[in-house]
Amino acid sequence: MSSPPAFPTAPPPATADAPVRVVAVDAALAPAVRALQVAPEQWPFVGDASANLDQAWADPASEAMAILAGERVIGFYRLDFATAAIAGRAFAEPSVGLRSYVVDRDAQGRGYGRAAIAACRDDVRRRHPQRRLLALTVNVRNAAAIAAYRKAGFADTGELYHGGSAGPQHLMLLRLQSAADSSSPDPVRDAP
Numbered sequence: 001m002s003s004p005p006a007f008p009t010a011p012p013p014a015t016a017d018a019p020v021r022v023v024a025v026d027a028a029l030a031p032a033v034r035a036l037q038v039a040p041e042q043w044p045f046v047g048d049a050s051a052n053l054d055q056a057w058a059d060p061a062s063e064a065m066a067i068l069a070g071e072r073v074i075g076f077y078r079l080d081f082a083t084a085a086i087a088g089r090a091f092a093e094p095s096v097g098l099r100s101y102v103v104d105r106d107a108q109g110r111g112y113g114r115a116a117i118a119a120c121r122d123d124v125r126r127r128h129p130q131r132r133l134l135a136l137t138v139n140v141r142n143a144a145a146i147a148a149y150r151k152a153g154f155a156d157t158g159e160l161y162h163g164g165s166a167g168p169q170h171l172m173l174l175r176l177q178s179a180a181d182s183s184s185p186d187p188v189r190d191a192p
Helices: 030-032 038-044 047-056 112-126 143-151
Strands: 020-024 063-070 073-082 097-103 133-139 157-162 168-174
Touching: 020 112, 030 063, 030 073, 038 097, 038 133, 038 168, 047 063, 047 097, 063 112, 073 112, 097 112, 112 133, 112 143, 112 168, 133 157, 143 157, 143 168
Parallel strands: 097 133
Antiparallel strands: 020 063, 063 073, 073 097, 133 168, 157 168
């Protein structure tokens, strides 16, 4: 008697010890990025991963990035290199905006978000060494995300951006180089 045919199985669930890395989204990763989900209460803040991916691909000033734990796609973000991409204005130093950042609801609470920010920071440092700041806005009502970004090293500037569709947002910055490497004032260290 022959054994039953082997069928592909779903990827194993993400575990806390799976190494986290970031890569550009390509056609092979796109279906997994499009399948990312967030909890209903997070929806107003991050929206639909599929739409965010399409917007990133349509914008020549953006890079669509996947977050992987091992070989499993667990998140997505967009790097936005437009001068006024974040908070509608330029910064004193060359910056890159972090937008549409999402970790799948099944992977949340395991330290992946902080590891992904570190991987993003290292990736931008390596591929875009002229950039000095990573900037983002986060809705004032999104307390979990604000706390997570702080734990990942972002500093709240004290400035509120009022251009978001879901209400006011905190402007947060992460230095991409050590402050000692810069002769200019540190907008992260000097934030209120």
